[in-house]
Amino acid sequence: MAEIITIETPTLGDRSYVVHDGRSAIVIDPQRDIDRVVDVLERAGVQLEAVFETHIHNDYITGGLALARKFGADYYVNAADEVSFERSPIADGQVVEVSPTMHVKALATPGHTFTHLSYVLIDPTADDHGAEGRAVFTGGSLLFGATGRPDLLGEDHTHELVRHQYHSAQRLAAELPESTEVLPTHGFGSFCSATETEGDESTIGREKQVNSALTTDEEEWIEEILAGLDVYPAYYAHMAPANAAGPTEPDLSEPTRADREEIRARLGRGEWVVDLRNRTAYAAGHVPGSFNFGLDGSMATYLGWIIPWGTPLTLLGESREQVAEGQRELVRIGIDRVAASATGGPDDWTDKPATLQQADFGDLREVRHHRRVEVLDVRRASEFEARHIEGATNIPLHELLDRMDEAPGGEIWVHCESGYRSSIAASMLLAARKKVVAIDDDFDNAAKRGLPLTEAGVDGE
Incomplete structure (x- = not known):
């Protein structure tokens, strides 16, 4: 058999x-x-x-x-x-x-x-x-x-x-x-x-x-x-x-290595620099202007969805193996050649690493008692319509770059369903010089932490 x-x-x-x-x-x-x-x-x-x-x-x-x-x-x-x-x-x-x-x-x-x-x-x-x-x-x-x-x-x-x-x-x-x-x-x-x-x-x-x-x-x-x-x-x-x-066999050889100056120059030319580390590592320190598409999620799906097709791409990873994994994910969707890569950590990639504040839905509930913050929900519109935090603004992640001018002013607390998409969105908001906090939490915890939700079929929806 x-x-x-x-x-x-x-x-x-x-x-x-x-x-x-x-x-x-x-x-x-x-x-x-x-x-x-x-x-x-x-x-x-x-x-x-x-x-x-x-x-x-x-x-x-x-x-x-x-x-x-x-x-x-x-x-x-x-x-x-x-x-x-x-x-x-x-x-x-x-x-x-x-x-x-x-x-x-x-x-x-x-x-x-x-x-x-x-x-x-x-x-x-x-x-x-x-x-x-x-x-x-x-x-x-x-x-x-x-x-x-x-x-x-x-x-x-x-x-x-x-x-x-x-x-x-x-x-x-x-x-x-x-x-x-x-x-x-x-x-x-x-x-x-x-x-x-x-x-x-x-x-x-x-x-x-x-x-x-x-x-x-x-x-x-x-x-x-x-x-x-x-x-x-x-x-x-x-x-x-x-x-x-008729696609050919992909080239998975190591990309050109980039130093700090080249990473800075590529960002200055409007190219994409993508940090493949998980969102916790990215939040602790990263290259200003880089985007966080961690390999612990659907990296290729979301990167391929959002990137202007043909934009030169530099990958940052903790190791050569991490960069190679990123390359493998990308060739599957036709991004065949990475322009450059670098390994190590933020101190190896930039003179002045930036940080990203992370929080959970309990933190959001508490902070709302003390000051005004804006809530940005980057889930798809269908997810938002089914259930969302009252007063939240919805800009789906795949639309965020084109709709950045619609992002709320002031301090933005951004969330998704589990934290993966919110970290991508937060990295983009930071690159656009927004003040942002990334909620790294399961959305089911929003109601458990006492945040008021609006659901489809309730209150007229």
């Missing part, structure tokens, strides 16, 4: 898969940093025969073409996709015989994109349901208790794609055995999911019980999905064109 190995990319909320039978292997939806896949193949001692893409991805740069070329493997991409490289075209119903015990059948499952395919893993020698479908790699189609979002190709296509998505989920449920393992690419925190996913594993049988695309009337489901669609990262606009062009 073939072994299925999952390669997690938790910071983007995605999974890739390696499947092998002890001799031959396939890979589904590999991320850009293919060295992780190569390591799995080498440890298993197997030969890569084929790479399959479920769709032209919108949330990351694929490593599929580079991986296939590295091993001389077939690269299967939907025949209907317009791409600028040679591939093995594949279409609905086509079966690829990878080995005597490992066949792959393509099923058209449009909805996330028009040309989306799912791949059914079949063992023709099996006596049980493995001969019909042991597993299905569903990409951005059927997720765990959810589906992929249908709006990434633009508003003009959303209503058509959402209907396709419903019928694709229905098709998978109708054509595959209930024991078939469901193995999606998206849905583990990815903004490609239309709703929050449920659980860490699933089968077709389980999805028939818990997935609203399989338990709800079509029109009701469509209305629910369309009403719940939220914003997604701006960098997504660059992913599909890059993937259709």
Whole structure:
């Protein structure tokens, strides 16, 4: 029986898969940093025969073409996709015989994109349901208790794609055995999911019980999905064109090292200097004008969402390993080359380190008794509308740079849901010479500390 190995990319909320039978292997939806896949193949001692893409991805740069070329493997991409490289075209119903015990059948499952395919893993020698479908790699189609979002190709296509998505989920449920393992690419925190996913594993049988695309009337489901669609990262606009062009293997070599003078000069030219340390370390001391995108959160997602595309970028980290991790995160979204980097600490990077005051919601409650402070909520608008501190101003983090002139005057206490986004926002406010305090606390504690909240459906909302 073939072994299925999952390669997690938790910071983007995605999974890739390696499947092998002890001799031959396939890979589904590999991320850009293919060295992780190569390591799995080498440890298993197997030969890569084929790479399959479920769709032209919108949330990351694929490593599929580079991986296939590295091993001389077939690269299967939907025949209907317009791409600028040679591939093995594949279409609905086509079966690829990878080995005597490992066949792959393509099923058209449009909805996330028009040309989306799912791949059914079949063992023709099996006596049980493995001969019909042991597993299905569903990409951005059927997720765990959810589906992929249908709006990434633009508003003009959303209503058509959402209907396709419903019928694709229905098709998978109708054509595959209930024991078939469901193995999606998206849905583990990815903004490609239309709703929050449920659980860490699933089968077709389980999805028939818990997935609203399989338990709800079509029109009701469509209305629910369309009403719940939220914003997604701006960098997504660059992913599909890059993937259709055929991305190469990334360069993860060490960037040019920057000293204090170069860091100062790059900031003076309006370039970005990003501090990769956690928010506590950043608050204790940092380069004035630098932005804090800690590696302990979804660094690439938020940086890619906010940075003006093409802006030169310098990374600051405690070690070479930390900078290398930052590079790896960035190449996955197409930021291929970091302009410079520096390691150590703030005393190595600047003559005059700055600090950032941190607090919790209890501190906010106390300070409000003594003086006027402004509360800035940098969560998404949908989060703010559901529940927020009375009197707070909402400027979502991804809009803050463009709306900096709308930030409150005076002393600003900035918060998000857990503290990660508020530190990014606070670093930007500091760079804009605002007086700011970063709340490093879970938003659930706001009510527990006695701060008055306004909730949707309450007091007229």
